[in-house]
Amino acid sequence: MSADFDGSELKVIAFDVFGTVVDWYGGIRAEVERALPGIDGAAFALAWRAGYQPAMQGVMERLAAGEGGFTLIDELHMGILGTVLEDFGVTDLDAAKKRDLNKAWHRLPAWPDAVEGLARLKRKYIICTLSNGNIGLLTDMAKRAGLPWDCVLSAEVFKAYKPDPRTYLGVAAVFDVTPSQVMLAAAHHDDLAAARVCGLRTGYIERPYEFGSKLKDVSPRAENTLHARDIGGLADLLGC
């Protein structure tokens, strides 16, 4: 980490969203338990999320091969949901209820520190999302949770998904700044590593409970510009 980094050159902080700003595990678990009584909400949430990476990989491979177009996360989540419902032996969920459950991703709760931490950072920097989630999902989520984004940026804007460099460099281009004037804040080292290669600053946000009570390793890594306990902690480090 850069002990001497004071953020004075920084203009924009782009946030990963799922896990970093909102608690997908707690949100999905609670909605599943409400919608599907008797089902293990925690296991269901983990299975749904676990389906994301392979599904996204498939979409990216088809895009790279020039087959099929850009896919919204809403559609991706819906496809995975079908499989997970089957795996959990749920066969009687009608189409409307399935659509509503899929929208649980639009209703995820913010981590307790997120709204105030973002408001503090917003006074000094442009704060935006940089998520593979679609714009409509991110907007619904922000409206409901009170996340005070200056701007909602998404894979949908750049027609490329993280970790494609076009997403990280796209943020710098949108705001007409250099990559080093942008920080990616995320709870995932792979996302931060891809941003670093593009010249962005990186801020790691600890989210030990991202996957529930089975704690995640959140130890600092020297290659990140900053390491913060939560978004309020990031605001502290940046003097906001």
Added chain:
Amino acid sequence: MSADFDGSELKVIAFDVFGTVVDWYGGIRAEVERALPGIDGAAFALAWRAGYQPAMQGVMERLAAGEGGFTLIDELHMGILGTVLEDFGVTDLDAAKKRDLNKAWHRLPAWPDAVEGLARLKRKYIICTLSNGNIGLLTDMAKRAGLPWDCVLSAEVFKAYKPDPRTYLGVAAVFDVTPSQVMLAAAHHDDLAAARVCGLRTGYIERPYEFGSKLKDVSPRAENTLHARDIGGLADLLGC
């Protein structure tokens, strides 16, 4: 107008920005007078804005012909500024000052009713921009003027400019609603007409001083869904 339209089916209000939400004439005039003492700021502002339509036409024709890519409004404004400076006999503005003057479009002041009117509408609807202005410009403007958008949408997101149907229909697609669940609010009848063809609702906002003291005809037209004096008036009509 639809006297019986109560907005209960409406989900999203997309706003044209230049002239509708912010006062480009007053903002540019003041910045020109500050940056270029002795120059007629009012005439300069009108000339700069008058250059927009033909420049945009050129960009759209090149796009349609498959020549050249998408152009940000910042670049378009810069090109027109060069011509207008020449026409006004200004030959000694250095590159940094020219860039700064071009950013005056990022610093336009909101009309006095805009911030409160938008905040009222936001409690009931998703409110977003739908402007040919680029995302960075619209974000800077919103941050400075306190415009409480849920989401910044722009020609830059859809890679098409208004009045291309992809922009109006794009708003409905982003939020997964029907075109009739979206209203375009604008101070310009041509913009509203193009949205109407796509099935959007239309809200005309009177801005008699858009071009300064030479008053604009703001009389109602029957084909618009709603006609409001200003954004607060639109909130009144929609019961916000």
